[in-house]
Amino acid sequence: MTRAAPRLCRLSIVSTLYKSEHGLQEFLDRCLRLGKAFGEAFEIILVDDGSPDRSADIVKSYIQIHDSITLIVLSRNFGQHQAVRTGLEHASGELVFVLDSDLEEDPDCFQDLHTAITQNNADLAYGVRDMSGTAALRKIPSTAFYKLFNFLSAHPVEPNMTAARLMTRPFLDAFLTMEERSAFLPGLFSYTGFTQVTVPIVKPDSATTSYTLFRRTSLAVKALTSFSSRPLHFVLAIGLLLSLAVLIAALVVLVTAVVERQLPTLSMAILLSIWAIGGLLTSTIGLVGLYTSRIFDEIKARPNTIIRSVYRKNSD
Numbered sequence: 629m630t631r632a633a634p635r636l637c638r639l640s641i642v643s644t645l646y647k648s649e650h651g652l653q654e655f656l657d658r659c660l661r662l663g664k665a666f667g668e669a670f671e672i673i674l675v676d677d678g679s680p681d682r683s684a685d686i687v688k689s690y691i692q693i694h695d696s697i698t699l700i701v702l703s704r705n706f707g708q709h710q711a712v713r714t715g716l717e718h719a720s721g722e723l724v725f726v727l728d729s730d731l732e733e734d735p736d737c738f739q740d741l742h743t744a745i746t747q748n749n750a751d752l753a754y755g756v757r758d759m760s761g762t763a764a765l766r767k768i769p770s771t772a773f774y775k776l777f778n779f780l781s782a783h784p785v786e787p788n789m790t791a792a793r794l795m796t797r798p799f800l801d802a803f804l805t806m807e808e809r810s811a812f813l814p815g816l817f818s819y820t821g822f823t824q825v826t827v828p829i830v831k832p833d834s835a836t837t838s839y840t841l842f843r844r845t846s847l848a849v850k851a852l853t854s855f856s857s858r859p860l861h862f863v864l865a866i867g868l869l870l871s872l873a874v875l876i877a878a879l880v881v882l883v884t885a886v887v888e889r890q891l892p893t894l895s896m897a898i899l900l901s902i903w904a905i906g907g908l909l910t911s912t913i914g915l916v917g918l919y920t921s922r923i924f925d926e927i928k929a930r931p932n933t934i935i936r937s938v939y940r941k942n943s944d
Contacts, residue, residue: 640721678705751822755829
């Protein structure tokens with residue numbers, strides 16, 4: 629079972645690295661200023677998710693000067709959500725602040741999140757992005773995904789959540805008791821419960837992203853199959869309705885043939901119906917296969933990530 633890190637400081641700042649070389653120094657400087665301005669003991673935990681650039685080297689140069697920074701290098705790229713979870717497992721703060729290292733989210737949004745938690749006596753505060761000025765090619769798929777996920781899932785999530793989140797230690801300890809292989813963080817955070825509040829965050833519409841269409845589609849499939857069994861119910865209902873429709877059509881053809889004493893000329897329609905049923909059966913088998921593969925992944929119980937090395941100041 630995953631065990632939370634011992635409590636050693638007041639604030640933990642957690643982020644991941646993947647092609648983060650550009651702007652990483654500014655991100656580190658701003659996080660250091662944030663931690664010092666907080667006025668209590670803090671730590672910065674960065675997880676290198678198999679980044680192919682110099683991100684790890686830049687962090688190592690900072691570690692030589694700042695003992696508050698920890699670098700966790702994974703053995704390969706496991707995905708952002710898995711990398712974030714690894715960082716959370718090593719966080720020791722009473723408060724844990726999670727954000728991306730690309731500076732699309734201002735680290736200073738911590739103040740708004742902290743105020744929201746304090747005023748509402750909440751356990752999790754997370755940023756929500758205003759999508760009104762977002763390009764349609766990025767806005768439409770995102771909106772469609774959240775609508776579909778919330779329609780299918782028993783644990784809906786807030787649309788357009790950002791990576792910026794601030795959580796308390798009780799919330800994090802509860803979250804870390806879940807050991808799913810396919811981590812979809814927004815869904816897991818929603819499932820964890822406690823008191824959660826949203827904070828509007830301004831985030832630029834960046835033209836570049838490390839999330840390709842394939843990675844976004846893969847994440848969507850994992851999220852839907854991890855948090856909802858309703859697609860199976862829908863497929864069953866569609867199959868029953870289609871079978872009923874075919875039965876009614878067969879009765880109509882039979883009655884017509886008896887009354888008019890004329891053989892039906894619906895051979896092509898029947899052929900198309902057979903094809904439709906074949907397609908439905910194929911899609912049903914494919915959907916069941918997705919859930920079976922998810923069960924297979926969970927049964928194997930492989931670790932979410934594999935850590936190659938951990939770097940801290942004055943560590944061997």
